[in-house]
Amino acid sequence: MTAAAINRLGLAVFALFTLAAPWLLPLVVDGFWVDIYSEMLIWSLLAASVNLLFGYVGLLSFGQALFFGMGMYGVAIGVAKLGLGFWPAFGLGVVLATAMAAVAGALAVRLTWHYFAIITVVFSLIFYFTALSWKPLTGGDDGLSFSMPPMLALGDDWELSLTDSTVQYYFIILVVGACYALMGVILKSPLGWAFRTVRENATRASLIGLNVYLIRLTAFIAAGFIAGVAGALFAFFGRYASASYMFYHVSGEAVVWAIIGGAGTLLGPVVGTSLLIVLREELSHAWEHYLILVGVIVILVVIFAPRGLGGVWHALVRRVARAADEDAGGGDGEGRS
Amino acid sequence: MSGPILEIADVEKHFGGLAALGGVNATVESGRLTAIIGPNGAGKTTLFNVVTGILAPSAGTIRFLGRDITRSSVHEISRLGLARTLQIKSVFHGLTVRENLWIAAQSREGVFKPFANAKTCRRANEQADALLEELALTRLASQQAANLSYGDVALLEIGIALATEPKLLLLDEPICGMGPAETERTVEKIRELSKRIDIVIIEHDIEVVFDISDDIIVMALGRVLARGTPAEISENAEVRSAYLGDDDA
Numbered sequence A: 001m002t003a004a005a006i007n008r009l010g011l012a013v014f015a016l017f018t019l020a021a022p023w024l025l026p027l028v029v030d031g032f033w034v035d036i037y038s039e040m041l042i043w044s045l046l047a048a049s050v051n052l053l054f055g056y057v058g059l060l061s062f063g064q065a066l067f068f069g070m071g072m073y074g075v076a077i078g079v080a081k082l083g084l085g086f087w088p089a090f091g092l093g094v095v096l097a098t099a100m101a102a103v104a105g106a107l108a109v110r111l112t113w114h115y116f117a118i119i120t121v122v123f124s125l126i127f128y129f130t131a132l133s134w135k136p137l138t139g140g141d142d143g144l145s146f147s148m149p150p151m152l153a154l155g156d157d158w159e160l161s162l163t164d165s166t167v168q169y170y171f172i173i174l175v176v177g178a179c180y181a182l183m184g185v186i187l188k189s190p191l192g193w194a195f196r197t198v199r200e201n202a203t204r205a206s207l208i209g210l211n212v213y214l215i216r217l218t219a220f221i222a223a224g225f226i227a228g229v230a231g232a233l234f235a236f237f238g239r240y241a242s243a244s245y246m247f248y249h250v251s252g253e254a255v256v257w258a259i260i261g262g263a264g265t266l267l268g269p270v271v272g273t274s275l276l277i278v279l280r281e282e283l284s285h286a287w288e289h290y291l292i293l294v295g296v297i298v299i300l301v302v303i304f305a306p307r308g309l310g311g312v313w314h315a316l317v318r319r320v321a322r323a324a325d326e327d328a329g330g331g332d333g334e335g336r337s
Numbered sequence B: 001m002s003g004p005i006l007e008i009a010d011v012e013k014h015f016g017g018l019a020a021l022g023g024v025n026a027t028v029e030s031g032r033l034t035a036i037i038g039p040n041g042a043g044k045t046t047l048f049n050v051v052t053g054i055l056a057p058s059a060g061t062i063r064f065l066g067r068d069i070t071r072s073s074v075h076e077i078s079r080l081g082l083a084r085t086l087q088i089k090s091v092f093h094g095l096t097v098r099e100n101l102w103i104a105a106q107s108r109e110g111v112f113k114p115f116a117n118a119k120t121c122r123r124a125n126e127q128a129d130a131l132l133e134e135l136a137l138t139r140l141a142s143q144q145a146a147n148l149s150y151g152d153v154a155l156l157e158i159g160i161a162l163a164t165e166p167k168l169l170l171l172d173e174p175i176c177g178m179g180p181a182e183t184e185r186t187v188e189k190i191r192e193l194s195k196r197i198d199i200v201i202i203e204h205d206i207e208v209v210f211d212i213s214d215d216i217i218v219m220a221l222g223r224v225l226a227r228g229t230p231a232e233i234s235e236n237a238e239v240r241s242a243y244l245g246d247d248d249a
C-alpha cells in the first residue's frame, strides 16, 4: 500500500466517524460528546488558521482570536441588533472577519517574527477592550445572546433551523469540512507552493520574482476568513457572543493546538484541538492544575516531534508504506515511490 | 541587442560611515561574459545587492535593458529578467529539488492561482523536468534540498535562477566550496550558458576568471579599479600591484 493510499484510508475512517458520530458517540460514551465533538471541529478551524500562517507561510500569529471574535460578533450583532436572518448574519460575520484581516494584515505582514507576533497581539487586545466597553452594541461584559433565526423556511409550517440538534451537527460538519477542502485545494495550488517558499526562504522567494508581501497578506486574509467562519459557527452553536473569546488566551490556545497537532499538515490542527479539548473536558474539573500537563505535552512535542502529531503520523505512514513495499517487491529493486 | 544590458552609474552604498560602494561606474555588455574580481570587502557582493534591489543604493542610478531599476523592488527586477545566486547559497531547504525548480518556473506563470492544481501546471512541470535533466539533478529530484551536498546546492541554486528564464544572470562565487571535478563541470556549464544568457560572475579563482570571461571588472575599496579584456587586465600595472600581486602571486 502506498503512503497516499494509507492517508486516504485514514481520511475515510475519520470522515465516516464524523458522519456517524451523532449515533456512535451516545452508544460508546455519552450523548453530550456529540456537542463536544462539534465544538472541537469548530475550534480546530481556529487552530487551522494559525497553522495556515505558521505552518505554511512561517508567520506566527498570536491574534487569530480577533478574527474569530469578529465572526462571532458579526453573527450576534447581525441577528440581535440588526434583525438579520441566518444567512445574512453568517455572511456579515465572515465578511467582518475577512475585512479586519485585510486591514490588520496590511500592517502586520510588513513585520516578521516577534514583531509580527507582537502586533497581532496588540490588534486583538485593542478590539478585545473595544468589545468590552462598547456596551450598547456588544453587550460588554455580559456578552450578546440572540435567538436562532431559521436557515430556511417554506410556508408557515416547515422550517430548517439549528434548533434541531441533528441539523446543527450536520451544518457544522458541512461548513468545517468545506473549509478544510478549500484549504486543501489552495495548498495544492501554485499559491500554496508560493506560501511554502515564503516560509522556507523569503529572500530567495523574492529573488525568483514572488511578491512576498502580497503572498503573506493573501495568507493572512485567508487565515482571517477561516477564523471568521469558526467564530460565526461558534456564535450559532452557543447563540451567544462574548469578548472573552477574543482574548489573547484563546489565540494562544489555538497556537498550542496547531503546534501539537502539527504545523504544516492540513489536518494536524483537528488532532491537536481534539486531543487538548478532550484533556480539558476530562481533567479540568478533576485536577485544577491540569494545564501543567498541557505544558509538559507541548514541551515534549516541540523537542521530540517538532512537526507535531501530524508529522508523527506521516512518518509512521511512510514507514508502513515502505515495509509493505519491500514485502511486495521481494527486493527486486523497484525503489521508492 | 545593441548597447549595454546593465548600466551602473555613480552608485554609492554607505553602511554608517563605511562606503562599501564609493561611486561605481560600470557597464555589462550583452553577449559577453563579464567577471568581477577584487579582494575581500571590495564591494562586489554589495554591488549585486544594489543591482538586484536587495539594498537600496545611497546614490546613483542603475539601468537594466535601458530601464531605470534603481528604486524597483526585488521581485519586480526578477520579473524583468535579472536573476542571481547568492554568495551564501540560498535555496528552499524544506522543499525537494524538483519543487525548488518548479516554483521558480511557476513564478513566471503567476502564483495567484488558488484553485489550479500544481500538478497540472504544464509549463512549469516541463521546465522543472528539463532543468533536472540539464543540470544532471534528476537522480536527486525527490530529495529535500536540505540533504544535498554543498556543490549540489550551488548547482540547484543556478537551476532556480535559470528556471526564471533570465536575460542576465549574476553569479556570486558559484564554484566556491566545490571539489575539482564539480568545479570543472560547473565552469563548463557556465561557459555553455553564457552563449544564450548574459552572465556576470564574481569569482576569486583567477585561473577560472581568465579562462571563461570576455570582460573583467576589477574592484577595490568600493570602486572600479580597472576594466578590460583578460589580456588587458593581466598587463595592467595598477591591478597587478593592487590585486593580482598580493592575492595570487
Ligand SMILES: Nc1ncnc2c1ncn2[C@@H]1O[C@H](COP(=O)(O)OP(=O)(O)OP(=O)(O)O)[C@@H](O)[C@H]1O
Residues within 6 Å of the ligand: B015, B018, B020, B038, B039, B040, B041, B042, B043, B044, B045, B046, B047, B087
Ligand atoms: N549589510 C551590511 N551592513 C554593513 N556592512 C556591510 C553590509 N554588507 C557589506 N558590508 C561591508 O561592506 C564591505 C563590502 O562587502 P562585500 O560583501 O560587498 O564585499 P565582497 O567584495 O563581496 O567581499 P568577498 O570577496 O569577501 O565576498 C565590507 O567591508 C563589508 O563588511
Ligand SMILES: [Mg+2]
Residues within 6 Å of the ligand: B044, B045, B046, B087
Ligand atoms: Mg562577496
